[in-house]
Amino acid sequence: MLEKGMPMLQFYVEKVNDLKHLKALKKAIVDLLPEFIAGCLILWINRYIKWESIDQAGLLLCQLYPLFLIAAYGYHYAQDAQCSVVEIITYDISFMLLFSYLGNVSLLEGCLSILFFTFILNSFLHVSSKVPSIKGVLPQGAGDYLHKIVLLCLNFIIMAVIIYCGVSIYPMLLMLINGIYFAINSIYGILIVVLITVFFWSTGMHGVAFISTLLRPFWLQMLMLNMSNLLGNQSPLYIGTEPFYQWHVWIGGSGTTLGLVILMRCFSKSNHLRALGKAAIKSGWVNINEQIIFGTPIVMNKVMMIPFFLTPCLCAIVSYIWIFPHSLLYPSFLSPWVFPFLLGGFISSGGTLKILILLIVLFIISIIVYLPFFIYYDKQLKKSEETGGAACIMQE
Known part of the structure; x- marks a missing residue:
């Protein structure tokens, strides 16, 4: 029974690992870990030196971490989805900053919530990129240029709608994420993670x-x-x-x-x-x-x-x-x-x-x-x- 179940379990595990957004986020975290570890070692040494400027730089690192994370995620997602890397990173960073500003949301505290809405945004951007271009009406150069402008307008409308909806349900999503924090921070959640591993x-x-x-x-x-x-x-x-x-x-x-x-x-x-x-x-x-x-x-x-x-x-x-x-x-x-x-x-x-x-x-x-x-x-x-x-x- 166990031998028959294992290939099926492995199949679902591989399916989860191959989800585009999760895979891109995982790669982004792995890419950024060496920089964060180096920063943590410097901050740890500074616990003994007690140079205030280093601690202030550490606080700035914590505040900027969501931007680094979303840029790295956008890079890997764009590569996997075969989209323009520059466009996706630009959209994702703009979305995070606008969401934070318009929703009065701290980048650090709201990082995972904003990332969730960024997943939704990128999925819609991927669909909108499939909109057919105007052919035969205008010369090719003019048609391509107009198509680009239309796509930009469409994408900004999509971004605005997601920000509006996201800001509205952000408190509920934050409660859900805080509930996950509470669960995986409890001894019961820790033991479940250990046993699954x-x-x-x-x-x-x-x-x-x-x-x-x-x-x-x-x-x-x-x-x-x-x-x-x-x-x-x-x-x-x-x-x-x-x-x-x-x-x-x-x-x-x-x-x-x-x-x-x-x-x-x-x-x-x-x-x-x-x-x-x-x-x-x-x-x-x-x-x-x-x-x-x-x-x-x-x-x-x-x-x-x-x-x-x-x-x-x-x-x-x-x-x-x-x-x-x-x-x-x-x-x-x-x-x-x-x-x-x-x-x-x-x-x-x-x-x-x-x-x-x-x-x-x-x-x-x-x-x-x-x-x-x-x-x-x-x-x-x-x-x-x-x-x-x-x-x-x-x-x-």
């Missing part, structure tokens, strides 16, 4: 790639609001940003597998796991664990799938309980995902020493949870190696 990994699909397509716009928006508040000497609002998962849940990669790598490297008696631990130790410290997921294997492995699900859930719960009462510990800065977890978590929290204690506790939890399953699986593999058998341990 490890479920996809356990079936052989890239769990983070799928879930980030849907949630990364919300995660990044929540992070920018956190950073803006922190730089403005206010309390951050959200725990469930992407750095929370990266540094408090996915220690060593999805499934919190760094503890398992240490067990394999130091205590394995089977040749297979010991060799795998030696090979994966370097990549595990920089949060790359495909070797472990597919080499152990954890995929479709009834023994190792249990801690693969359990460990990140426990780490998420412990982290949430630890961080929730202290808003200054909320993840508010991006740091490179290839950093070791102690450094990455320390930076994302703004450089708070208390977070290091939590990260060490989480690492110990990952070792303890994986330990009994590792011992059992290692013994089974060792026995199989000694007898020269080819028993499929993962299906026992």
